[in-house]
Amino acid sequence: MTRELRVALLDAGGGGHARMLAASFPGATVIEPKGVPAVERLLGKRGFTPGLTHVPATLAALATEDFDLAHAFSPLDAVAALAWRRRSGRPVVLTLTERLRRENVADRRLRLWSLARAVEESDALLSADEGVRASAGRWLAVAPTVLAGNDAAAHEHLYRDLLARRSG
Amino acid sequence: VEGPIAVSVVVASHGRQLRLRWLLNALEEQTLERGRWDLVVVHDYDADTARRVIEGHPLSAAGTLRHVAIEPGTGSPSRQRNIGWQAALGGLIAFTDDDCRPEPEWLEALLAAAGRSPGAVVQGRTRAEPYEREILNAPHVRTLWIDPVGPYAQTANILYPRDLLERLGGFDERAIAGEDVGLSLRARAAGAAIAAAPDAVVNHAVESHTLPGILRQNLKWRHLAYLAKRHPEIRREFPLRIFWDSDHLLTTGLVAGLAAARRHPVAVALALPWVRRSLGRRGVHARGRAVALAEMPGQAVRQVAEVAGMAAGSVRHRTLLL
Numbered sequence: 001m002t003r004e005l006r007v008a009l010l011d012a013g014g015g016g017h018a019r020m021l022a023a024s025f026p027g028a029t030v031i032e033p034k035g036v037p038a039v040e041r042l043l044g045k046r047g048f049t050p051g052l053t054h055v056p057a058t059l060a061a062l063a064t065e066d067f068d069l070a071h072a073f074s075p076l077d078a079v080a081a082l083a084w085r086r087r088s089g090r091p092v093v094l095t096l097t098e099r100l101r102r103e104n105v106a107d108r109r110l111r112l113w114s115l116a117r118a119v120e121e122s123d124a125l126l127s128a129d130e131g132v133r134a135s136a137g138r139w140l141a142v143a144p145t146v147l148a149g150n151d152a153a154a155h156e157h158l159y160r161d162l163l164a165r166r167s168g
Numbered sequence: 169v170e171g172p173i174a175v176s177v178v179v180a181s182h183g184r185q186l187r188l189r190w191l192l193n194a195l196e197e198q199t200l201e202r203g204r205w206d207l208v209v210v211h212d213y214d215a216d217t218a219r220r221v222i223e224g225h226p227l228s229a230a231g232t233l234r235h236v237a238i239e240p241g242t243g244s245p246s247r248q249r250n251i252g253w254q255a256a257l258g259g260l261i262a263f264t265d266d267d268c269r270p271e272p273e274w275l276e277a278l279l280a281a282a283g284r285s286p287g288a289v290v291q292g293r294t295r296a297e298p299y300e301r302e303i304l305n306a307p308h309v310r311t312l313w314i315d316p317v318g319p320y321a322q323t324a325n326i327l328y329p330r331d332l333l334e335r336l337g338g339f340d341e342r343a344i345a346g347e348d349v350g351l352s353l354r355a356r357a358a359g360a361a362i363a364a365a366p367d368a369v370v371n372h373a374v375e376s377h378t379l380p381g382i383l384r385q386n387l388k389w390r391h392l393a394y395l396a397k398r399h400p401e402i403r404r405e406f407p408l409r410i411f412w413d414s415d416h417l418l419t420t421g422l423v424a425g426l427a428a429a430r431r432h433p434v435a436v437a438l439a440l441p442w443v444r445r446s447l448g449r450r451g452v453h454a455r456g457r458a459v460a461l462a463e464m465p466g467q468a469v470r471q472v473a474e475v476a477g478m479a480a481g482s483v484r485h486r487t488l489l490l
Contacts, residue, residue, distance in 0.1 A: 047305035047376070102190060102269070103299050109306055109376045116186055141189050141220045 033057030049108035055080045062088075069159055073097055078118035091162040094122040096144055100135040115140070123162055174204045175279055175327070176256030180248030181211040181266040185221045187373060188266040192225045192233065200275040202232060208256045209235040210248040246339035246347040249323065253338065259330050263323040263348075267373035269297060270325075274368050278327045281365035288361040289332070289352065291316040292325040292368030299371075306376030307463045308470060310385065313372075316364035319405045321352030325370040332360055345388045346395035353399040379466050383473050390481030397487040410488050412478060418442040419471040420490055442471075 035053040043052055051074065058080035062070060070081035071093040078094040085092050096119075098104075106112040119125060119140050127133040127144040136142050147154050177195060181188045188209065195207060209222060218237055227233035236251055253261045260282055264270055274292065281290045294314040296304065303309060312324055326348070336354050339347045352362065377385060392412060396402060403409040411417040418441050425438030446464050450456035478490045 045305065047302040102193070105186075105190070106297075106303075106373070107299055108302050112186070138193060139190065140186065141224065 031058060031061040033061060047109045049076070049111040049114065051076045052110065059083055068163055069093065071095070071155075071159075072118070072122075075114045075118035078122055079114050082117065082121050089166070091123040091166055092121075093124045093126065093158065093162070094118050095126040095128060095147070096132050096136055097128045099132050100139045102139065105139050124158055126158075172204075173206050173257040173259075175200075175260040175262050175275060175282075176253070176258030177205060177207045177262045177264065177275070178249055178252035178256055179207070179209045179264060179266055180243070180245050180252060181209055181213070182243055182248075184266045185213055185217050189221050189225070190269060191264070191266055192222070192227055194269040194272075195275075196225075196227055197272045198270070198275045199272050200279060202230065204279075205232070205275055206257050207233045208252045209233065210238065210243070210252045210255075211235060212238050212240045212243045214240070244341065244344070244347075245323070246341040246343055249347075250338040250341065253328075253330065253333055256330075260327055261330055261333060262327045263325075264370055265324045265372075267375070268294070268324050269371040269373075271369040271371070274325075274370060277365050277368035281363055281368065282327055282329070285361060285363035287329055287332070288363040289321065289329075289355050290327040290363045290365050290368070291318065291321055292327075292365045292370060294322070294325045294370045294372050296374050297371040300374035303374040303376050307466050308377045308379060308382040309374060310377065310382070311372050311374040316366055317362045319402075320346075320349045321355075321362065323348040324372055325368065326352075327365075328355070332358070340398070343394055343398075344391040346392050349402065350395055350399060353402060357401075379469060382470055386470070386474050387477055389474065390477040390484070393478065393481035393485035393487050393489045396489045397485050406489070411490050415445075415471060416475050416478065416490050418445055419468075419475050422468065423472060423475070442468075 033054045034057060035051060039053050040050060044050060055076055058077055062081065062084040067088070067090060069091050070084060072078035072081045073095050074097070075094070078092060081092040084090075104111075105115065119136070119142055125136075125142060125144040126147045127136055128146075128149065130146055133144055133146050136144050147158070179188070179191065188211070192207075198205070207227060211218065211222070213221070215237075218235060222228060222233065222235045225233060228235075234255070236255060238248065238251070249263060260279070262275060262278055278290055278292055281292075282288070291314070293316055294312050296311040296313060300311075304311070312322065314320075314322060314325065328351075332355060336351065336358060338351070340350050341347075343350050356362065389412070396406075406412060407414050407417045411420065421438040422442040425435050425440075428435035428438070443464075446467055447457055447460050449467075450460040450463075475490050482488045482490065
């Protein structure tokens, strides 16, 4: 999804995204935080959801520049972006990419907490496809907007709208 | 098959809208024919949440689900369940909680058991949610296991005949904790049997808490002294008739042993049963022992706080329960 969106935005020229953050955007800063495998293993044994060590890494990366907007593609990245929003006041977009099932909505420690927080508090909630949207409706009682990864124009429109609302 | 409502499911919900949604999804998958059961949810959510989570659910559209909204902050499990069963249509009332997921055959199995034991209360089996088993690795966990018939008749998975609820006047709304236990004790005293339905299975959420979180969560148990005062017969279930469970007995030994050890070093032996149990809670292998040892201080704080809370409740309700 992020790769698809990166290519689409690159094709579209990436205009206006020079100081925008997304997970993998052309013309924007790409943050691909590295986890700490040894710590992840330890946390995994104690029942924690995978990827927790990405959160401080993402937060640190967000602090390196004066970004306009953060677009997360996982609930934990969104949690990091929401912490960044508290200081920066800038909007956060979350795209759900994973089809939710009862088996995976609360299977590990902090999984439900991060999922609920990310979905409830992000400024815009998107889904990668209709299947993801339907699963979010069933398990989270939300109705994310479906935006295809290759629809750069719709993403740009959304970003501009969110930024305009902030400045307005 | 359309017919009269045989059984109504009643759920009290507060502060768990997502878990409630998952419960509704599980109830949607019940194998009992749709026309034979209905569902009443009594909650204190705002209008937007109720619209999204409850009214937007397929069970609402099908006419199976009704909900009653009460003013935020005015609810209690007892009051909400009383509102629920009084609004329900069935002659049998099945209670479950908003942190539970019944298996698809749950209602069918409860109804069959009620048919085999007319007039009886029916208790199903409750277990930790299999999808959340990994969370049991956390140091402070809340979940529920019940093999029926258990002594406490929790509302996670229980069925009452409606006329029995009417005769008993429903749940005691003065009880802050243990209201479900109190109701079952009154039912037994009124001559009702409690029948087991081990194939009526409910999966209970496994929730991990921080130490301060679990301390806050467990504060309400101090009100169990009210239950012991109202129903002294429940003391038969308690170790030495004054301890809620064996953990509290051992924790009291720990506190007494450490307090007396300065003057009488041999008194430290009173703490050893607690240490032995705590060291074994993660199994007997070396890694389990190491984890248990690391968790021991937190467990001690938690259990001493629980016993202290129970002591405070004993003073308040003027009856000893630790």
